[in-house]
Amino acid sequence: MSGRKDFLSQPAPENYVAGLGRGATGFTTRSDLGPAREGPSEDQIKAALQKRAEQLGAQPTAYGLPEKKDDQDNDDDERYQDPENETGLFANGDFTREDDEADRIYQYVDEKMSKRRQTQRLVSQISLLQALSTRSFWTRSLSFTLRFKEQIADLKPFATSREAREAQEKAEYEAKNPKIQQQFADLKRGLGAISEEEWANLPEPGDLTRRNKRARTNAHQRFYAVPDSVIAGARDSAQFDTSVQDDGVTNGNGAKASDIDGTTTDFRTIGAARNRVLNSRLDRAEQSGTETAAGTATNVDPKGYLTSLAKSEIKAGETAEVGDINRVRVLLESVIKTNPKHAPGFIAAARLEELAGKLVQACKIVTQGCEKSPRSEDLWLENIRLQQARTGDNHNAKVVAAQALEENPTSVRLWQSAMSLETDKNARKRVGRKAIDRLPKSLSLWKALVNEAESPEEAKLLLSRAVEEVPLSVELHLALSRLCSGTEAMKVLNKARMLNPSSHEVWLAAVRLQEALGQPLDKIRQVMKRAVQSLAQNSAMLKREEWINESERLEADGMVLAATACIHETLSFGLDEDDDDLKNLFNADAQASISRGMFATARAIYEYALRLFPTSKSTWLAAIDLEKNHGSRDAMWQLLDKAVEACPDAEEIWQLAAKSRWDAGFTDDARRILGRAFNQLSSSENIFLSAVKLEADALQIEEARQLLATARQEAGTDRVWYKSVAFERQYPTKDTKPGEEALKLVIQGLNLYPKQPRLHMQKGQIYQSMGQIPQARQAYNIGTKACPSSVPLYLLLSRLEESQGSTVKARSVLERGLLVAKSAEIALEQVKVEFRAGNVQQARNLMAKALQSHGTYGPLWAFSIWNLEARTQRKPRSLEAIKKVDNDPTLFVTVARVFWGERKLEKAANWFEKAILLDADLGDTWAWYYKFLMQHGTDEKREEVIDKCKSNEPKHGVVWQAVAKDPKNAGLGTVDVLKKAVAVLE
Secondary structure, three states: OOOOOOOOOOOOOOOOOOOOOOOOOOOOOHHHHOOOOOOOOHHHHHHHHHHHHHHHOOOOOOOOOOOOOOHHHOOOOHHHOOOOOOOOOOOOOOOOHHHHHHHHHHHHHHHHHHHHHHHHHHHHHHHHHHHHHOOEEEOOOOEEEOOOOOOOOOOHHHHHHHHHHHHHHHHHHHHHOOOHHHHOHHHHHHHHHOOHHHHHOOOOOOOOOOHHHHHHHHHOOOOOOOOHHHHHHHHHOOOOOOOOOOOOOEOOOOOEHHHOOOOOOOHHHHHHHHHHHHHHHHHHHHHHHHHHHHOOOOOOOOOHHHHHHHHOOOOOOOOOOHHHHHHHHHHHHHHHHHOOOOHHHHHHHHHHHHHOOOHHHHHHHHHHHHHHOOOOHHHHHHHHHHHHHHHOOOHHHHHHHHHHHHHOOOOHHHHHHHHHHOOOHHHHHHHHHHHHHHOOOOHHHHHHHHHOOOOHHHHHHHHHHHHHHOOOOHHHHHHHHHHOOHHHHHHHHHHHHHHOOOOHHHHHHHHHHHHHOOOOHHHHHHHHHHHHHHHHHOOOOOOHHHHHHHHHHHHHOOOHHHHHHHHHHHOOOOOOOOOOOHHHHHHHHHHHHHHOOOHHHHHHHHHHHHHHOOOOHHHHHHHHHHHHHHOOHHHHHHHHHHHHHHOOOOHHHHHHHHHHHHHOOOHHHHHHHHHHHHHHOOOOHHHHHHHHHHHHHOOOHHHHHHHHHHHHHHOOOHHHHHHHHHHHHHOOOOOOOOOHHHHHHHHHHHHHOOOOHHHHHHHHHHHHHOOOHHHHHHHHHHHHHHOOOOHHHHHHHHHHHHHOOOHHHHHHHHHHHHHHHOOHHHHHHHHHHHHHOOOHHHHHHHHHHHHHHOOOOHHHHHHHHHHHOOHHHHHHHHHHHHHHOOOOHHHHHHHHHHHHHOOOHHHHHHHHHHHHHHOOOEHHHHHHHHHHHHHHOOHHHHHHHHHHHHHHOOOEOHHHHHHHOOHHHOOOOHHHHHHHHHHHOO
């Protein structure tokens, strides 16, 4: 064994202070100071003061002269004494005259204040004695009066008695409530008998409540984020894998089995979750964007809250708790006992028991209610329902229904319930007849009985009696008229009209009957006119919107003539026909009907509007468009013939008339229509150009060239000149080189119209096609100076320089154009130039700058998403772009291509279709959609897209215009241009 002592038995190091190392502060006890020193007595202090005063030649101090007072009068407390110097703070100090004077002043003030307090405390006692001095007192048989004849001059006895009383009260209080110091005084005295060994063996005070330990523990607690690897490991800990992984084989999280070190992160799962979030956001943006484009956007569902409430109904046995049922049962029992004839209380109690699954008890409660309140229909109906639910058949329910009808023979609801309980048709009829015998004026009972009829003759017989019993029922008259023949039905309707002169349903039934009888439109309109007059006299005329709704119902039932007559007679009722806003109002009504698919109603509205405004070009065009899209070709041609007669100066109507014949293959008819148009509008450039296009499409090139020459002489507008140049480029003469005749025309046109940018562009393109690059550059430069705001001129000049390898010059041209025009197209071209040059970072910088200036330009976002963003960032950028750009078809096409690349074909098709809805005139959208369908569509869908593209005839688009305006593609139709554009797309 080692002779070294253990740690606790070793002596403490020198200058050791317990607890100092952990930050605890030391304290001092009386044992550390040693025994207390006894100070000088009071007599010694007084003698010292007296001696000091004599040495200074002053009078005795104020504290030395008075006699010593009793200890009870000493107000000083041990709390106000210095613990280190219990003999007085200034016992050994120098005493001067100023100190003596200050002592005298303080002594005087103390005595003055003491006398004042004594006087104030004795006022109440003296007042009481004075009040009693003249007061008489009564005893049982004696009376006496107290009188003080001497004046009280000395207050000392009172003061002495008061002070003694206060001292006594204080002593009693301290005896009852001793201080802690006094309570432990005997124990403290007993500590003097403790030896040093006993003192050393006293235990250290510990943290018995553990409060400090908890505080230290909380202070040292730290929380850290759990790594993804821990979460993934916990998730996969309970999974079993039946395959053996070799070295280098990836596990389920995509990481190698040998690389798992507890710090790996499953980025594949995180990316998948991120993609799901972006997909949901894009779906919401898709819904909001397309619905806005279609005019049906609804950001807030007004019935959403009611729908959600309807879905959250309480189901029996699922959400009902036993405690709740017991509480409600007690309340309902109290209601029933308080008011035994309260039917809703019995019903609520029965349904509570039904909810709790106690159908027998529910039947007992509702039966008791029927006995207490036999006149309540609701109680009997509830009883019938519960009997059906309890037994599963109708036997008990029939018994209850019979009892109910005995108590309530005039209840329609009970008779209907009794009819519904019968499973046999004859039994239901028998109950229905009994009900009619009891209640012959009940409309609902007659309807129920008629519905049970097995043949039209039986129903007709019942309805004949029903209209006699209930003559004011329009519904019964209308039902009877539908079962009668023509003349008899008219008699029934006339009788119904006389009995109900304010019913418009009867008049509409009469209009239906006229069309069913094969009457012409004029006859039907006469009936409708009488209906309007009658309803107006009886102040029962409907609003025009309601009449439009009735017309749409007639059209839905196949009554087209009746709907037309209704519109013609009621559309302008109550309106001023001279009002200028009527035309716009009628057009809005027709468009609303078209949107609901009611084309006959819309056609009738346009007919009525054209009757009021026969020279309205917009109304004629709207009606023609309706026939073109939803009518027949013959009807459209008839309408066009009427339109050109009503509006002979409308160039657009003449062009539509000629084009419709040309598209149908009637070329001669189209030429005749254009000839009539020349007679009306001899100097119209649109008519000339339409004639030129007609002849060019018919491959009559010389006739078209002659028409253009005539147009340049009679209607020599700038548009005629650049159309002539374009024609010569597409159809050059055989005797000249390609472009020479077009160059001559463009020079002549620029002499007449030097500010026309298209002529400058054509001049540069002609030189460029001829290989004369300097002349083309000069032509473009002259054009930019003559037309500084023309953006296409800068783009053509920049592309010319870029094609010659001068990227620096191309940048300079675009910067110059951007300073003048500040166009988003030029900014986009700058980005494309850098991208084609391979400067991707510079392209991104320019794109960021362009988006700051033109953040709502869709093609900028589209190019950035598809060419400058990583594949994983395309969806987030698409979502950001959709939020900033409002319904741009180019952006929608880019989003569709993103989904296409991810093989989400249905979503891609939806975005393509929405882009077409936004702008059907954009040919690039049609080309991309058709290219998509060529890979993932059906033959029917491709044919449908081709037909729609052909009917819309798109004219714009970067790729579309480049293909359509290429001289090599002259004479190509819309379908051919579409297919060529698809081949050009990248």
